[in-house]
Each structure stands twice: as C-alpha cells, then as structure tokens.
Amino acid sequence: MSKDKQFVKEITPQGEDFSRWYIDVIKKADLMDYSPVRGCIVFKPEGYEIWELMQRELDAKFKETGHRNAYFPLFIPESFFQKEKEHVEGFNPELPWVTEAAGEKLEERLAIRPTSETMIGHMYAKWIQSYRDLPLLVNQWANVVRWEKRTLPFLRTSEFLWQEGHTAHETEEEAREETMRMLDIYRAFVEDFLSIPVIVGQKTPSEKFAGARDTYSIEAMMKDGRAVQAGTSHYMGTNFAEAFDIKFLDRDNQLQFAHTTSWGVSTRLIGALIMVHGDDRGLNLPPKVAPTQLIMIPIGPAKTREQVVAKADELYAELKAAGIRVRIDDRTDQSPGWKFNEYEMRGVPLRLEIGPRDMENGQVVLVSRHSGEKRIVQQDRLIEEVRTMLDDIQKQMYEDAKSFMQDNFKSVDTLDEMRGMMEQKRGFVLAGWCGSDACEHTVKEETGATSRNIPFEVSEHKSQCLVCEENAKHTVVFARAY
Amino acid sequence: MSKDKQFVKEITPQGEDFSRWYIDVIKKADLMDYSPVRGCIVFKPEGYEIWELMQRELDAKFKETGHRNAYFPLFIPESFFQKEKEHVEGFNPELPWVTEAAGEKLEERLAIRPTSETMIGHMYAKWIQSYRDLPLLVNQWANVVRWEKRTLPFLRTSEFLWQEGHTAHETEEEAREETMRMLDIYRAFVEDFLSIPVIVGQKTPSEKFAGARDTYSIEAMMKDGRAVQAGTSHYMGTNFAEAFDIKFLDRDNQLQFAHTTSWGVSTRLIGALIMVHGDDRGLNLPPKVAPTQLIMIPIGPAKTREQVVAKADELYAELKAAGIRVRIDDRTDQSPGWKFNEYEMRGVPLRLEIGPRDMENGQVVLVSRHSGEKRIVQQDRLIEEVRTMLDDIQKQMYEDAKSFMQDNFKSVDTLDEMRGMMEQKRGFVLAGWCGSDACEHTVKEETGATSRNIPFEVSEHKSQCLVCEENAKHTVVFARAY
Numbered sequence: 001m002s003k004d005k006q007f008v009k010e011i012t013p014q015g016e017d018f019s020r021w022y023i024d025v026i027k028k029a030d031l032m033d034y035s036p037v038r039g040c041i042v043f044k045p046e047g048y049e050i051w052e053l054m055q056r057e058l059d060a061k062f063k064e065t066g067h068r069n070a071y072f073p074l075f076i077p078e079s080f081f082q083k084e085k086e087h088v089e090g091f092n093p094e095l096p097w098v099t100e101a102a103g104e105k106l107e108e109r110l111a112i113r114p115t116s117e118t119m120i121g122h123m124y125a126k127w128i129q130s131y132r133d134l135p136l137l138v139n140q141w142a143n144v145v146r147w148e149k150r151t152l153p154f155l156r157t158s159e160f161l162w163q164e165g166h167t168a169h170e171t172e173e174e175a176r177e178e179t180m181r182m183l184d185i186y187r188a189f190v191e192d193f194l195s196i197p198v199i200v201g202q203k204t205p206s207e208k209f210a211g212a213r214d215t216y217s218i219e220a221m222m223k224d225g226r227a228v229q230a231g232t233s234h235y236m237g238t239n240f241a242e243a244f245d246i247k248f249l250d251r252d253n254q255l256q257f258a259h260t261t262s263w264g265v266s267t268r269l270i271g272a273l274i275m276v277h278g279d280d281r282g283l284n285l286p287p288k289v290a291p292t293q294l295i296m297i298p299i300g301p302a303k304t305r306e307q308v309v310a311k312a313d314e315l316y317a318e319l320k321a322a323g324i325r326v327r328i329d330d331r332t333d334q335s336p337g338w339k340f341n342e343y344e345m346r347g348v349p350l351r352l353e354i355g356p357r358d359m360e361n362g363q364v365v366l367v368s369r370h371s372g373e374k375r376i377v378q379q380d381r382l383i384e385e386v387r388t389m390l391d392d393i394q395k396q397m398y399e400d401a402k403s404f405m406q407d408n409f410k411s412v413d414t415l416d417e418m419r420g421m422m423e424q425k426r427g428f429v430l431a432g433w434c435g436s437d438a439c440e441h442t443v444k445e446e447t448g449a450t451s452r453n454i455p456f457e458v459s460e461h462k463s464q465c466l467v468c469e470e471n472a473k474h475t476v477v478f479a480r481a482y
Numbered sequence: 483m484s485k486d487k488q489f490v491k492e493i494t495p496q497g498e499d500f501s502r503w504y505i506d507v508i509k510k511a512d513l514m515d516y517s518p519v520r521g522c523i524v525f526k527p528e529g530y531e532i533w534e535l536m537q538r539e540l541d542a543k544f545k546e547t548g549h550r551n552a553y554f555p556l557f558i559p560e561s562f563f564q565k566e567k568e569h570v571e572g573f574n575p576e577l578p579w580v581t582e583a584a585g586e587k588l589e590e591r592l593a594i595r596p597t598s599e600t601m602i603g604h605m606y607a608k609w610i611q612s613y614r615d616l617p618l619l620v621n622q623w624a625n626v627v628r629w630e631k632r633t634l635p636f637l638r639t640s641e642f643l644w645q646e647g648h649t650a651h652e653t654e655e656e657a658r659e660e661t662m663r664m665l666d667i668y669r670a671f672v673e674d675f676l677s678i679p680v681i682v683g684q685k686t687p688s689e690k691f692a693g694a695r696d697t698y699s700i701e702a703m704m705k706d707g708r709a710v711q712a713g714t715s716h717y718m719g720t721n722f723a724e725a726f727d728i729k730f731l732d733r734d735n736q737l738q739f740a741h742t743t744s745w746g747v748s749t750r751l752i753g754a755l756i757m758v759h760g761d762d763r764g765l766n767l768p769p770k771v772a773p774t775q776l777i778m779i780p781i782g783p784a785k786t787r788e789q790v791v792a793k794a795d796e797l798y799a800e801l802k803a804a805g806i807r808v809r810i811d812d813r814t815d816q817s818p819g820w821k822f823n824e825y826e827m828r829g830v831p832l833r834l835e836i837g838p839r840d841m842e843n844g845q846v847v848l849v850s851r852h853s854g855e856k857r858i859v860q861q862d863r864l865i866e867e868v869r870t871m872l873d874d875i876q877k878q879m880y881e882d883a884k885s886f887m888q889d890n891f892k893s894v895d896t897l898d899e900m901r902g903m904m905e906q907k908r909g910f911v912l913a914g915w916c917g918s919d920a921c922e923h924t925v926k927e928e929t930g931a932t933s934r935n936i937p938f939e940v941s942e943h944k945s946q947c948l949v950c951e952e953n954a955k956h957t958v959v960f961a962r963a964y
C-alpha cells in the first residue's frame with residue numbers, strides 16, 4: 001500500500017462514524033488541540049486564521065452599518081445576574097466564579113462573562129440620557145465562557161470566541177428593524193462567504209435567548225443531517241432596560257425605557273464550516289474563508305526541477321501581488337502525490353501543478369479540491385483564471401450544500417412519521433405545531449429533535465400540530481442539533 | 483465668559499495637577515469609563531478604535547516576519563505556575579482564581595492568565611518534536627488579568643488587552659536574533675506610528691520578566707517626566723523549555739531543549755500616547771493612530787449654508803475615497819467655535835474649515851491641532867495637501883516629543899545630584915551603576931526612581947556607580963515610572 005493511501009486512511013469515513021470523522025479531520029488538518037483545561041481548546045494557526053478571515057469580513061459589515069467596537073470587562077459581579085430573572089436562570093448553571101484574587105477572598109463573587117448583556121446594560125444606563133444619545137450601536141469581539149458538561153471542539157467549548165452586538169433605540173420599531181438587519185447580515189455572510197445555506201426564522205419561546213422578547217436565528221444543516229445554530233439576533237424589548245434602568249428623555253421630554261437588541265456569531269461557525277463541506281478526504285474550505293486559497297506544486301524530474309521552480313516562483317509573485325492567498329510547496333522530500341493528498345486533506349480549494357511539459361506549452365494545470373475538475377490554463381491569463389475558478393468553487397460549494405439540505409428536508413404530518421425519519425436518517429423536518437410547550441417537549445422526548453425555528457419562508461404551511469393534531473399555529477423546522 | 487472658554491476650563495491644566503489632567507482628558511474625550519469591577523475599565527469606541535489601529539499595524543508587521551496568530555485558553559491550572567520558580571514568584575501575588583464552576587467546587591484552582599508562558603510552554607512541548615518543527619513563531623491577541631492594587635486607566639488596569647508573541651528556536655543565536663527583531667519592530671512602531679521616541683535597552687536583572695534570561699525594553703517619557711515601559715522582548719534561554727519539557731531532536735539526532743522568546747505590547751500604549759502628546763486643550767493624536775484624522779466644519783451664515791454644506795459633502799466623499807479617515811460635523815445647533823474646541827479636545831489632528839469666501843476662491847483652510855498652523859489650499863489639490871499636512875504633523879509630533887525627552891534627560895554623577903533633580907522636576911537620569919542589586923535598591927529608596935534600562939546607545943559612558951562610587955559596570959537610565 002502506498003504512503004498516500006495510508007495517509008488518507010487515517011481519517012475515519014463519514015459514513016462509518018461522523019463524530020470520529022470530525023475529530024480526525026480537525027486534528028489532521030491541524031486546526032486545534034485539546035488544552036489541559038476541561039472543555040477549552042487551543043485554536044492553532046490553521047484554525048485561528050479561518051476565524052480571522054470571518055472577523056475581517058463581518059467587522060467591515062458591522063462598521064458599514066454604523067456600529068463601533070468597544071471592549072467591556074471580563075468579570076461580572078454576581079449581583080448583576082440577579083437583575084434579569086430569565087437571564088439568571090438561563091446562565092447560572094454554566095458560570096465559573098472567581099472567588100479569590102491576589103491572596104484574598106473577594107467580597108462579591110465575580111462571574112466570567114457568558115455574554116455581556118448585564119455589564120453592557122449597566123454601562124448603557126450611565127451613557128444614555130436623551131434621545132440624542134440614541135441609537136447606540138456597539139459591537140464587541142471577545143472571549144466568553146460557559147461551563148459546558150459535554151464539549152465538542154469549535155461547536156461547544158467552555159471558552160469560545162465571538163462577537164456580541166448590543167444596541168439601544170428610541171422605539172420598538174427601530175429596534176426590531178436593527179434585529180432584522182443584523183440577522184440578514186448574518187444570513188448573507190454565512191451564505192456568501194461560507195457557502196452555507198441557512199433557514200432563517202424565529203425561535204419558539206422555549207428556545208429563545210434568556211431574557212429576550214424575540215429571538216431569530218439562522219440554522220444550517222451538517223452532513224449528518226443535524227443542525228447548527230449559526231447566528232442569532234435578539235429583540236430584547238425593554239426587559240434589560242427595565243432591569244438596568246436604561247432610560248432616556250424622548251423628543252417630548254418624557255422619560256422612556258430604551259428598546260435594546262443583541263446579536264452574535266461565534267467560533268462554532270468553524271465547526272459548521274467543517275461539517276457542511278468536509279468529506280472523506282478531509283477539510284474542504286470555500287475560497288473566501290480559506291487561509292490558503294491556492295497551493296502551487298512544481299512537478300517533474302530532477303533535471304528540469306530548477307527551471308520549473310523558477311517559473312513557479314515567478315507566477316507565485318504575480319498571484320500574491322494580485323491578492324490571492326497563495327503558497328508554494330517546493331519541498332523535494334515529499335512526492336507530488338503525497339502533497340496532493342496533504343493539501344486536499346487541509347481543504348485548500350485550488351491546486352496549481354506545473355511541470356516541464358507545462359513549461360513548454362506556457363500552461364499550468366488548476367485542480368479544484370471540491371469537484372476534482374481540472375482546467376489547463378495559459379500562464380499569461382493565470383490570475384484571471386484563478387479568480388474565475390475560485391468564484392466558481394465558492395458558488396458550487398453553496399449549490400451543493402443547498403441540494404444536500406433540500407434532499408434532507410422532509411415535510412411530515414405525524415409524530416410517528418417524524419420518529420421514523422429520525423431513526424432512519426437525520427435531517428430537517430417541517431411540521432405543524434399548535435404553539436404549546438407540551439407538544440414541543442413531546443417531540444424532543446420522542447425523537448431527540450428540537451424546534452430550530454419558525455422559518456420566514458416555507459414551501460408549504462402545515463395545518464395541524466404533529467403531536468396533538470389541533471390546528472397548527474406555526475409551521476416549524478425540527479432537527480437534532482449540535 | 484463664553485461657552486467655549488468654560489468648556490476648555492473643564493480640563494485641569496497639566497502644570498496644576500498632571501494626574502487630574504490625565505483623568506479629565508480621557509473622560510472628556512470619551513475614551514473610557516470605569517466599570518463596577520475594581521480596576522477594570524470599559525474601552526469606549528473612541529478609545530478602542532485607537533487600539534484597533536495599533537493592532538492592525540502591528541499585526542501586519544508580525545505576519546510579514548513570519549508569525550501566525552493562535553488562541554490559547556484563558557484559564558491556567560494552578561500546577562502550571564509551580565513549574566517555573568521565578569515565574570510563580572513574579573505572578574502569584576496578582577492572580578485571580580476560579581474555584582467554582584457550574585455549581586461545583588473545582589478540584590484544581592484555575593488562574594485567569596496574567597500572561598500565557600506556562601500554557602504555551604505546555605502546548606509547545608506537545609507540538610515540538612524535531613528541528614523541522616522549528617522555529618515556531620506564534621502570536622496571540624488576548625485579554626489578560628493582573629489584580630493590581632493601584633490602578634490607572636489604560637496604564638495599569640486589572641484586565642487589559644495585549645498581544646503576546648511566543649517563539650521557539652533551535653539555537654540561542656536564533657532566539658536572541660528573534661528577541662532583537664521584535665524589539666526593533668516595537669521601536670519602529672512606537673516611533674513612527676505613535677510619534678513617541680523611546681530609549682531602547684536591556685533591563686537590569688531585578689527588573690526583568692519573571693522567568694526570563696534577558697529582558698529588553700523600550701521606554702518612553704511622559705510629559706510629567708515619568709517613564710512608561712512601552713514594550714518588552716524577552717530571551718527566555720531554556721528556562722521554560724526545561725520547566726515544560728520542550729525538547730526536540732536536532733540535526734545530529736540529539737535531544738535538545740528549545741530556546742524560547744516572548745514579547746508583548748498592551749493597551750497601556752494608549753495611556754502613553756495621551757501623556758506624551760496631550761496638552762491643556764486635551765487629547766492630541768498623531769495622524770496614523772487617530773480614528774478621525776480630519777474633521778470638516780462648514781462655516782458661515784445661514785443663507786449660504788446649503789451651498790457650503792453641499793461642497794463640503796463633495797470634498798468629504800473625495801477624501802473618504804482616498805482613504806483619509808474623515809468626518810464632517812454640519813450640525814447647526816453648535817457654533818463653529820464650540821466645534822473647534824471640541825475636536826481639539828478630542829485630539830483630531832487636522833481640521834478643515836470651509837465657508838462662503840472659500841467657496842468663491844475654490845479654497846479651504848486646513849488647521850493643525852498640534853501646531854495651530856493654518857494652510858489655505860486649493861480644493862483641486864486637497865487630497866495631496868491633506869496627506870502632506872498629516873505627514874508633517876506626524877513627524878512634527880515625533881520631533882517635539884524627542885526635544886522634550888532630550889530637555890528632560892540629565893546625566894548625573896551622584897545620588898545627591900539625582901535626588902535633587904527628582905525633587906525639582908522629574909525626567910530621565912543617566913548614571914553609572916556598579917551592577918549590585920543593593921545600589922539599585924538604594925536609588926529606588928532615596929529617589930523613587932527605578933532603573934528603566936541599560937540603553938544600547940548612550941551619549942556618554944559613566945565611569946562610576948552613583949551610589950557606591952565603585953567602577954560602573956553599566957550606564958543606566960533611571961526614572962520614576964508608571
């Protein structure tokens with residue numbers, strides 16, 4: 001058996017054990033490592049650079065829409081959590097507490113932030129006096145901690161990285177508009193930049209954020225049919241304003257509570273990216289979010305090597321100057337075949353091969369990681385061709401993920417039908433729901449699936465609840481979720 | 483008294499009380515706010531954006547020199563601190579401890595990282611096996627916590643933001659080269675980007691980083707003559723490699739300890755920026771690090787207002803497209819005079835005034851925040867002129883800060899002379915030192931000044947120790963420091 005084949009064999013096939021496949025891929029692609037602290041991972045450069053690309057793109061979108069970045073403290077006094085009843089119930093079970101510092105016991109315990117609603121609420125109450133101070137549009141990039149019982153790299157870790165936007169507005173209408181604007185920024189980002197199609201909708205009351213009036217989400221389907229909540233946007237009403245006393249003098253000189261929102265995405269998007277696009281050969285990154293978009297591999301015998309490498313270096317310089325994220329692997333101690341597998345496993349979207357015959361013909365070969373498609377292109381049109389092929393791959397990956405989602409999206413009428421489907425193969429289920437917590441709970445107990453959201457757009461409106469058979473108030477997407 | 487004058491009066495003059503001046507400026511320029519957690523501040527957008535500009539610039543320099551970003555856990559197990567003796571002694575008194583999480587007492591206490599040497603040492607031991615894994619060049623942008631007794635916004639806060647580079651090398655020579663490379667990147671950044679001249683040198687043993695073999699620093703002089711350590715770079719030798727077992731098979735197949743380095747700058751640079759350039763009118767930012775580089779203020783009577791604002795909007799669009807960080811203030815409820823003071827107080831380096839007469843002449847007026855210089859320039863040469871003036875201001879601010887430092891830099895021969903100088907006016911002192919901890923300690927006790935560093939370049943070499951009068955081993959810079 002060749003070395004190349006052995007190498008690929010180290011990744012468990014998806015069909016055999018999806019969970020093991022996931023861990024194999026992230027370890028072999030060098031994205032992360034386990035740390036000695038339970039549930040906390042190390043983001044290695046190959047993984048962290050994916051997050052940096054996401055950050056850069058999202059940050060620009062936030063700034064275009066008038067938001068500014070700030071930074072709030074890591075520590076939150078215990079008393080702050082008591083102020084919003086639902087919030088404390090939602091987060092208390094997951095908090096780590098600092099009880100001592102610099103050799104002394106603290107008078108009040110300090111939580112490590114699981115989210116900054118309470119700290120920001122406290123500060124906004126100081127900063128907001130008049131309608132002239134509104135809207136207040138702030139975002140924070142930060143680490144947060146939720147002490148999770150079961151953890152999974154990227155998708156559920158005790159410490160993770162995220163951004164949390166927090167805005168305050170004069171009116172409900174404006175705040176709701178903001179909530180929807182940010183949800184749509186997330187949708188566009190996840191679909192266009194990560195090539196991940198999503199279901200956009202509203203969370204049911206039992207699944208909404210602790211303390212929010214309404215929570216909206218985008219939900220993505222992994223290759224095992226399970227869901228990942230890829231982003232959320234919350235309209236808080238005046239809940240946090242009342243809890244933290246965020247009041248302003250309005251245009252009629254009346255004291256009013258501000259309407260607030262919050263919205264966030266996190267490093268769990270890295271997990272979603274892997275599970276939506278990856279395959280048995282390893283990681284598979286859409287070009288826009290790939291730290292390396294193009295890997296160049298000079299090939300051919302030793303006697304022509306110097307010439308080939310010189311030409312490759314020349315093309316490398318051109319590609320780099322054109323803004324392509326390119327790397328060259330001209331090591332001589334690994335075979336081309338080994339390198340092909342290696343960079344496919346690492347998810348580099350495009351490979352360039354150049355050998356002595358290509359030199360003669362003024363050509364190079366481009367190979368798509370996603371589809372395997374080969375294009376022989378002229379060297380003098382290289383930049384154009386690389387850009388076109390990266391664009392094509394980006395779109396193709398979206399289309400393929402969308403087809404997969406559609407193929408694994410079923411409409412059901414009864415709980416039996418749903419149970420059957422969940423047992424055979426996972427996927428998203430569209431079903432009617434009467435609106436009662438009890439029926440939602442039954443679905444979870446019986447099938448392991450939770451309501452993901454009430455989509456804004458559905459192919460059909462279901463007329464009766466899949467559990468109690470009463471009139472359906474909503475048509476809901478259910479799925480098992482990470 | 484006019485409103486304008488009253489406004490300016492709210493900042494305490496530097497000559498009256500420098501500390502109060504500092505607090506007045508950062509509050510009025512809206513850079514930060516105090517948080518309810520002792521010693522932890524909120525970085526408001528006006529302050530955080532300064533940090534974002536610093537990050538962007540430094541991050542590019544780190545990447546150009548082959549470093550990649552990663553992210554390591556916030557929590558550090560207590561046992562890790564025990565592994566390097568000097569390190570634990572240096573940091574133990576400042577650590578906050580997580581002792582409970584999710585309702586349960588932890589088996590081992592977790593420190594909030596004061597720096598990540600130990601965690602990274604632990605991980606590097608796993609990652610480094612062979613000389614082929616070296617050099618390992620990693621940087622992290624993160625929050626860190628040191629529970630400080632006395633705090634001062636930006637300059638000394640319990641939680642702060644920083645970057646910490648951690649590298650591992652095959653040889654001492656390479657590691658020392660890296661230590662110096664990063665020190666020089668800091669020097670160039672602080673001098674060119676922040677317009678702050680620095681003294682570059684080596685720390686004395688008593689002032690070096692806990693666990694380092696050698697520590698190097700850049701030291702800046704504030705307007706009250708006190709020093710701020712603006713960046714440090716450490717050669718660790720094999721101290722951390724031995725403590726954490728970072729070993730590799732070298733080119734001769736021998737097991738060796740890696741030589742490691744670390745280097746960092748933090749949000750205290752924001753404090754230095756304020757104290758080096760600020761004046762009685764408020765903040766004064768060098769153009770490269772100013773979130774707003776140019777403020778445009780349309781002036782003139784109501785009847786010509788619409789025309790003037792339309793022209794200003796047109797110029798604004800041109801400036802923005804050219805990459806100038808520009809804002810326009812066309813509010814009608816504040817006078818031009820109020821606005822002039824407001825943006826001077828906020829440290830915006832350049833002001834553009836445009837009124838009806840300028841319209842007629844196809845001109846605008848540019849005014850430097852730093853020098854007060856006015857230039858009348860043609861609208862069709864505006865971008866060029868703005869760029870030139872921003873460049874000039876950037877350089878002028880450096881030159882002025884350099885003159886100030888030189889004027890407040892004295893060479894002394896005796897402790898009496900130094901004591902006298904420190905009592906009259908603060909500043910940096912150049913003096914001979916025999917190399918004994920005792921003499922260094924005496925200087926501190928008698929004058930409140932600490933050794934800042936042993937500069938690489940000095941105007942003169944002192945021949946005898948200012949305390950014991952023995953032969954001087956080093957010529958040292960002493961100063962009171964933040």
Ligand SMILES: [Zn+2]
Binds near residue numbers: 468469
């Ligand atoms: Zn029902």
Ligand SMILES: [Zn+2]
Binds near residue numbers: 915918921947950951
């Ligand atoms: Zn001495």
